[in-house]
Amino acid sequence: MSHPKTPHVVDARYMEPPEPFVATMEMLDTLQPGESMVLQLYREPHPLYKVLRENGHRYATEFLPDGTVEILITR
Template sequence: MTDTPLHAKTPHVVDARFMEPPEPFVQTMEMLDTLQPGEKMLLLLYREPHPLYQVLTRNGHAYSTELLPDGTFEILISR
């Protein structure tokens, strides 16, 4: 988890591109717990997290995914 970096979409970012499972999931869930209603977080990964999508949907979180040219998946998650 990064120390509140500046990002155009949200200051709440988990850069998990170089983390091994299950660390990206753990860090994402921990950050989601700190967000206030209406806030968003951004998860950065080099693979698409299909199991995470199921958990987010089950827990009522909205998300959108964008694949960047460098292979990064940006997953913007709303609380």
């Protein structure tokens, strides 16, 4: 999937828990410091936000008109 912000995308909109969390953490493990990824969901992942903060990752959340919650996560 191509994305204008980063080539690293996890489209978890149709995944069942805990798949989105697992896929996000696996993708983060492949990124170099300073690289970013996008996570796409249909709800905000508040438990994930806590894990990201605890591990020193930065993130920004955007709410798209189609109901997608897009989180840009930087390692």
